[in-house]
Amino acid sequence: MNSKTRTNEQLDDELVSRVQQGDKKAYDLLVIKYQHKIIQLVNRYLKDPSEAQDVAQETFIKAYKAIGSFRGESAFYTWLYRIAINTAKNYLLSRVRRNTNAELDIDDAEAIENAPQLQGLETPERLLVNQDIVETIQATIDALPEEMRTAIMLREFDGLSYEEIAIAMDCPVGTVRSRIFRAREAINSQLTPLLEHGDFR
Amino acid sequence: MNNTLHQKISQFLDNDLADPEALELLQAIHSDNALNQTYQQYAIISQVIKTGDYIPVKPDFAAQISARIEQEPYHFNPSLKKSAPSRYRWYAVAASVLALSVLVVHYDKQLTPTSHQASMLSMSKPAPPLTNKTASQLAQNQSQKPLNKRINDYLQAHNNSVYTSGETNTAASLTSVTSYNQK
Numbered sequence: 001m002n003s004k005t006r007t008n009e010q011l012d013d014e015l016v017s018r019v020q021q022g023d024k025k026a027y028d029l030l031v032i033k034y035q036h037k038i039i040q041l042v043n044r045y046l047k048d049p050s051e052a053q054d055v056a057q058e059t060f061i062k063a064y065k066a067i068g069s070f071r072g073e074s075a076f077y078t079w080l081y082r083i084a085i086n087t088a089k090n091y092l093l094s095r096v097r098r099n100t101n102a103e104l105d106i107d108d109a110e111a112i113e114n115a116p117q118l119q120g121l122e123t124p125e126r127l128l129v130n131q132d133i134v135e136t137i138q139a140t141i142d143a144l145p146e147e148m149r150t151a152i153m154l155r156e157f158d159g160l161s162y163e164e165i166a167i168a169m170d171c172p173v174g175t176v177r178s179r180i181f182r183a184r185e186a187i188n189s190q191l192t193p194l195l196e197h198g199d200f201r
Numbered sequence: 202m203n204n205t206l207h208q209k210i211s212q213f214l215d216n217d218l219a220d221p222e223a224l225e226l227l228q229a230i231h232s233d234n235a236l237n238q239t240y241q242q243y244a245i246i247s248q249v250i251k252t253g254d255y256i257p258v259k260p261d262f263a264a265q266i267s268a269r270i271e272q273e274p275y276h277f278n279p280s281l282k283k284s285a286p287s288r289y290r291w292y293a294v295a296a297s298v299l300a301l302s303v304l305v306v307h308y309d310k311q312l313t314p315t316s317h318q319a320s321m322l323s324m325s326k327p328a329p330p331l332t333n334k335t336a337s338q339l340a341q342n343q344s345q346k347p348l349n350k351r352i353n354d355y356l357q358a359h360n361n362s363v364y365t366s367g368e369t370n371t372a373a374s375l376t377s378v379t380s381y382n383q384k
Contacts, residue, residue, distance in 0.1 A: 036258060057265060137249045
């Protein structure tokens with residue numbers, strides 16, 4: 001476990017402790033922190049972004065109701081992750097039951113997960129917006145100065161820490177921090193007009 | 202100012218922000234819509250680079266959860282405070298056991314008061330003048346009768362009037378009591 005992971009878990013522990021003592025606003029911060037991860041995780045099962053958000057919301061509500069029993073034996077995200085997986089699997093089963101009226105148990109969710117005919121279907125319009133956004137981001141990354149492109153790709157694609165990137169690029173950590181930030185700002189400036197005309201943003 | 206906060210968002214997404222700063226930033230994101238939007242978009246960029254896919258997040262995703270949570274009753278037992286009640290619970294168990302043992306001893310005394318009284322009587326009072334007949338009868342029945350019965354018989358046979366009339370030698374009786382005690 002590196003120092004950054006420890007930092008992350010300490011912040012989670014602090015927020016969970018506050019929630020357990022009745023601070024509901026602290027839970028809002030945990031939702032903000034993990035919403036994207038949980039939506040992506042659930043979407044891997046449901047293959048439907050709209051349903052994935054509903055199930056992700058259910059996940060957070062379930063986690064809130066159960067947070068009194070969270071003892072910190074695992075990291076908060078690990079605990080939340082398990083709730084998300086179970087909620088997604090149960091949702092898949094209920095969706096299949098609605099369609100087939102078949103008798104199924106939770107183990108069947110693994111098989112359903114890989115059955116394309118049972119997965120949610122995206123609308124052509126959504127697929128188009130999705131494709132547009134992905135292409136814009138990729139085009140902007142390609143147009144970035146090399147040191148910025150390398151820094152952000154090493155971080156996002158290869159998952160290296162700032163320290164590791166600094167060693168790989170032979171520059172100070174502060175420079176890495178700055179290059180990654182500037183890369184994000186450049187991509188964001190191209191992304192904003194697209195998202196403002198999208199369904200959700 | 203915005204640039205600084207945006208850079209902090211960038212660092213936060215990469216786990217490069219210390220706890221107090223991260224907490225401060227999350228609070229700022231929570232209360233500032235523009236900052237929240239930047240955070241969401243940075244997260245989208247991250248997601249697209251990693252997965253090559255874009256999954257939109259409703260702008261009010263967190264707000265909807267927050268609204269539902271507001272309706273939830275607060276019924277948690279804070280885990281941090283769990284240890285204190287459990288310690289008190291052990292104290293309560295220990296106190297209960299102690300109280301129970303006191304009651305048992307007390308009850309036991311009530312059940313067999315005569316044996317105690319008998320020994321007290323024999324030690325504190327002088328040996329009564331018994332007739333030969335009475336003494337032999339008591340000795341005969343001693344092993345057969347229950348203790349209560351034996352004490353009752355003893356007390357009935359004991360003639361208190363000898364002390365008030367001065368017919369008995371109290372010093373001699375005390376001597377015999379002392380020797381009994383030593384024995």
